[in-house]
Amino acid sequence: MTAPLVSIRGLKVAFANGAVRAVDGVDLDLARGEVVALIGESGSGKSVTLRSLLRLNPERRTQIEGAMSVDGRDVLAMGRRELAQYRGGVASMIFQEPLLALDPVYTLGQQIVESIRRHESVGAAEARARALALFERVRIPSPERRLDSYPHEMSGGMRQRAMIALALACRPKLLLADEPTTALDATVQIQILLLLRELQRDLGLSIIFVTHDIGAAVEVADRILVMYAGRIVEEGSARDLIRTPRHPYTIGLLKSRAHGALSKGSRLEAIPGSPPDLANLPPGCTFAPRCPLVIEACQAERPPPIPVGPGHRARCIRVNEAAAIAPTAEELLGV
Amino acid sequence: MLSYLARRFVYTVPILIGVSLVCFGLVHIAPGDPLVSVLPPDASADLQKVMLAIYGFDRPYAEQFAKWIWRALNGDLGSSIATGRPVTDEVIKAVGNTLRLAVVATFIGFLLGSLFGFVAGYFRDTFVDKLASALSVLGVSVPHYWLGMVLVIIFAAQLGWLPPTGAGPGGSSDWEWDWAHIRHMVLPAITMSVIPMGIVARTVRALVADILNQEFIVGLRAKGLTDVGVLLHVIKNAAPTALAVMGLQLGYLLGGSILIETVFSWPGTGNLLNAAIFQRDLPLLQGTILVLALFFVFLNLAVDVLQTALDPRIQRA
Numbered sequence: 001m002t003a004p005l006v007s008i009r010g011l012k013v014a015f016a017n018g019a020v021r022a023v024d025g026v027d028l029d030l031a032r033g034e035v036v037a038l039i040g041e042s043g044s045g046k047s048v049t050l051r052s053l054l055r056l057n058p059e060r061r062t063q064i065e066g067a068m069s070v071d072g073r074d075v076l077a078m079g080r081r082e083l084a085q086y087r088g089g090v091a092s093m094i095f096q097e098p099l100l101a102l103d104p105v106y107t108l109g110q111q112i113v114e115s116i117r118r119h120e121s122v123g124a125a126e127a128r129a130r131a132l133a134l135f136e137r138v139r140i141p142s143p144e145r146r147l148d149s150y151p152h153e154m155s156g157g158m159r160q161r162a163m164i165a166l167a168l169a170c171r172p173k174l175l176l177a178d179e180p181t182t183a184l185d186a187t188v189q190i191q192i193l194l195l196l197r198e199l200q201r202d203l204g205l206s207i208i209f210v211t212h213d214i215g216a217a218v219e220v221a222d223r224i225l226v227m228y229a230g231r232i233v234e235e236g237s238a239r240d241l242i243r244t245p246r247h248p249y250t251i252g253l254l255k256s257r258a259h260g261a262l263s264k265g266s267r268l269e270a271i272p273g274s275p276p277d278l279a280n281l282p283p284g285c286t287f288a289p290r291c292p293l294v295i296e297a298c299q300a301e302r303p304p305p306i307p308v309g310p311g312h313r314a315r316c317i318r319v320n321e322a323a324a325i326a327p328t329a330e331e332l333l334g335v
Numbered sequence: 336m337l338s339y340l341a342r343r344f345v346y347t348v349p350i351l352i353g354v355s356l357v358c359f360g361l362v363h364i365a366p367g368d369p370l371v372s373v374l375p376p377d378a379s380a381d382l383q384k385v386m387l388a389i390y391g392f393d394r395p396y397a398e399q400f401a402k403w404i405w406r407a408l409n410g411d412l413g414s415s416i417a418t419g420r421p422v423t424d425e426v427i428k429a430v431g432n433t434l435r436l437a438v439v440a441t442f443i444g445f446l447l448g449s450l451f452g453f454v455a456g457y458f459r460d461t462f463v464d465k466l467a468s469a470l471s472v473l474g475v476s477v478p479h480y481w482l483g484m485v486l487v488i489i490f491a492a493q494l495g496w497l498p499p500t501g502a503g504p505g506g507s508s509d510w511e512w513d514w515a516h517i518r519h520m521v522l523p524a525i526t527m528s529v530i531p532m533g534i535v536a537r538t539v540r541a542l543v544a545d546i547l548n549q550e551f552i553v554g555l556r557a558k559g560l561t562d563v564g565v566l567l568h569v570i571k572n573a574a575p576t577a578l579a580v581m582g583l584q585l586g587y588l589l590g591g592s593i594l595i596e597t598v599f600s601w602p603g604t605g606n607l608l609n610a611a612i613f614q615r616d617l618p619l620l621q622g623t624i625l626v627l628a629l630f631f632v633f634l635n636l637a638v639d640v641l642q643t644a645l646d647p648r649i650q651r652a
Contacts, residue, residue: 056553080561088559095557100550103568105575105646115558150647166558 003072005174005206006030006053011066013048013230018063020278022048024230025066028208032173035200035207037217037238039253040227041275046210049227050176053208054087071173089119091174092167097183098159102151108162109147112169119170134165138195157188164195168203175200177209181216193219214253218242223311226250229276229286232305236312246314246322248291255327285316292325293318343639347632354628355407358621359400412622417614422622425607430589430626432502433596433603435510437588439524444531445581448474451532452539452577457566459544468540474533480594483526487598490522497521500600523599527592531584538580542573575646582638586631 006028013023023045030036038046051057052064055075068075071090078086095101103111112131116122122130128147135143138161151159160180167175177196181189197220200207211217217224218238225235226249234247245251252271273290282288284299291298297317305313316322374386387393391402406413412422448471455467491499503516510516546552546569555565589604596605604623611620643649 051553054557056557084559084561086559087557093554093557095550095554097550101554103551103555103572104648105571106568107647114560114564118559118564152648169558 002032004029005032005034005071006208007067007069008049008053009067011049011052011068012064013045013052013057014063015057015061016279021230021281022278023052024281026227026230026232028225028232030174030206030208032206033200033204034223035197035209035221036223036225037209037211037221038225038227039211039214039217041212043275043278044227045230046227047178050093050178050208050210053174053176054091054093055083056093085119088115088167088172089170090172091176092170092172093176093178094160094163094167094180096179098163099151099156101163102159102166104151107148107150108154108166112147112166115166115169131165131169134169135162137168137199138162138165140165156184157191160184160188160192161195164192164199168199171203173206175205175207177207179211180209181213182211189216190219196220214242214257226253229281230278231286231302231315233287233316234312234314236309240309240312244309244312244323245326246308246312246319247287247316248293248318248322248325249287250314251322251326252290293321339643340640343636347636350632351629354632355404355625356400358625358628359403361617361621361624363396407625412625413618415611415616415619417610417616417619422618425619426604426622426626429602429604429607429623430630432510432601433589433592433605436520436523436527436596436601436603437585437592439520440527441531441581441585441588442528443524444528444584445535445577447528448532448535449539449577451536453543453570455536455540456543456547457569459540459547464540467536471533471536471540474529474536476533477529479526479529480598482529483523483595483598486522486526502602523595523601526599527588527595531581531588534584535577535580539573539577542576543569546572571645575642575649578641578645579638582634582641586634589627589630589634 007030008026008028011023011026011028012021014021022043026045026049028036028049038049040046048057053068053070053075055064055078057064064076066076070086073082073086073090075086102108106114109128109131112134113124113127116127116130117124131147132143135146140146140158140161146154146158146162151162154162160183164180175196180196181192184192193216196207196209199205200220207220209217209220214224221238223235224238224241225232226241226247227233228249234241234245234250241250242254245254249271252269255269256271271290276282276286276289282299284301285291285294285303288294288298295318303315303317305315306317306319307313308319314322374383378386384393391399394402403413410423412426414420415422415425418425451467451471455464455471458464487499490497498519499522502510502519552565552568555568560568592601592603593605593609595601596603597609600606604627608620608623610616611623
């Protein structure tokens with residue numbers, strides 16, 4: 001097996017002079033051409049992990065520890081010049097809300113051309129031609145005209161397509177997608193997911209896909225990593241994770257999904273309580289206060305990753321008991 | 336864009352009518368008879384009637400207004416009561432002087448203000464920010480006539496580098512762009528630039544700080560832009576608002592420089608207004624205010640158009 005494209009070891013990210021530990025020891029490997037989904041609630045550290053890969057967290061207020069390498073480069077050791085080349089050139093990002101993430105006073109064409117010319121020495125006309133090709137690639141109707149549109153003149157779905165075109169402008173190897181479908185309508189979400197999947201196959205991209213929507217994760221990802229309070233609590237292939245979840249938090253997430261067939265009067269299961277305060281984490285398992293299977297030993301120390309299958313690990317000392325409360329296939333399908 | 340321009344232009348018509356109504360009304364709102372300054376206190380009733388007829392004050396208001404407007408449209412604003420010279424000539428000369436001073440002052444103020452504002456906003460909450468912010472607060476709050484006098488004392492009286500008053504050598508009022516004239520402008524222009532500098536600096540600082548907090552700045556960094564590249568985007572985003580503030584400041588300086596023009600005896604509109612008020616020279620007062628108001632209206636129009644050209648989000652349709 002070749003070396004992974006992305007390798008993260010023991011990543012710790014803290015804000016506010018170390019008081020808030022947003023990411024607390026994350027290990028992640030991403031093979032070339034692989035799609036990994038990072039799922040979790042708001043504040044679980046998934047976006048912070050993603051942004052760390054481009055070193056986008058505010059430098060003055062962030063403390064970062066651990067090792068990250070992308071395509072053989074040490075991300076944390078890069079100088080300014082190298083970092084600027086790496087951003088957009090090797091790894092690029094799609095944001096949740098393209099209306100906010102695109103400069104409002106430049107046309108989309110200008111922004112893509114700017115990106116291309118920043119990384120490659122090509123003329124304006126050639127860059128524009130490439131931008132046009134990208135717009136056709138992401139299937140924006142009347143692309144020639146749309147290149148001269150401003151972000152606010154387009155619909156949400158079209159904007160996200162333009163954002164994807166911008167991210168792919170310099171042929172990166174790694175695409176970081178930060179909740180790319182969260183701000184969109186359900187029907188548009190599917191279109192964007194299918195587009196991402198198609199582009200990934202055609203271009204051999206590796207994607208880290210952050211979402212809180214398990215459905216979207218299953219749609220595009222080969223592997224799913226579940227994050228809770230700054231740690232990865234369970235990881236495995238998309239199939240294993242859905243069929244045989246072994247961490248009570250993953251099980252809770254799966255059960256709390258509303259199915260189309262939720263019959264009137266039946267309860268929608270929710271995970272009780274709320275995510276822990278990142279400035280004041282409990283000593284043991286961070287999920288223990290909300291866990292239906294909690295025992296005294298859970299509060300003693302942080303559980304290590306326990307292998308429960310090939311490539312499938314869960315940070316829970318009660319994986320066997322968890323198997324018993326996992327939703328059945330019928331429950332998952334909402335029958 | 337062309338239809339937008341035309342529409343904006345049409346919108347100014349009601350404003351202009353309102354402005355001229357107010358100017359005209361001034362004569363009649365002002366306490367006392369409009370002729371009180373020309374007639375001796377013991378003038379006979381007959382003489383008063385004759386004078387009223389000469390100035391047309393015996394006609395109905397509507398007719399007077401129509402006549403005044405018609406003449407004004409033809410470039411005739413009447414004659415000054417004090418000097419007898421045509422108001423139009425006096426005003427145009429004064430406006431020229433004021434405009435030169437105001438434009439130069441606004442330019443200096445805008446340049447320095449933007450610079451301070453940018454530095455302060457970019458390096459927010461650092462020592463540099465505190466220094467730049469302190470300077471801009473000083474600019475807004477220092478009484479400018481006092482600053483003018485201090486500058487005169489230092490640079491004209493003590494050091495003797497620059498002339499203290501006037502707009503040209505030997506009190507001449509014909510302007511030329513040579514050093515003999517420009518050195519007269521240095522002190523008043525610097526004094527005047529302090530006001531827009533402070534206001535522009537504070538606006539730009541807030542703008543830049545706000546823009547830097549927006550998500551698209553992260554987006555720009557994520558695609559590999561360097562600090563300089565990001566800065567260019569910040570400038571283009573801040574420009575429309577900064578320009579609008581500058582336009583308004585220029586407008587204020589055009590009419591609001593009475594104190595500075597008096598301190599430096601600068602023969603501009605401020606000086607002219609001052610004289611007209613004290614001599615109760617109503618045609619001159621009316622004419623000056625009307626011309627200044629017109630300037631203000633068209634300046635705002637120009638700023639609006641410029642803003643629309645710079646910021647695509649402002650509706651043009």
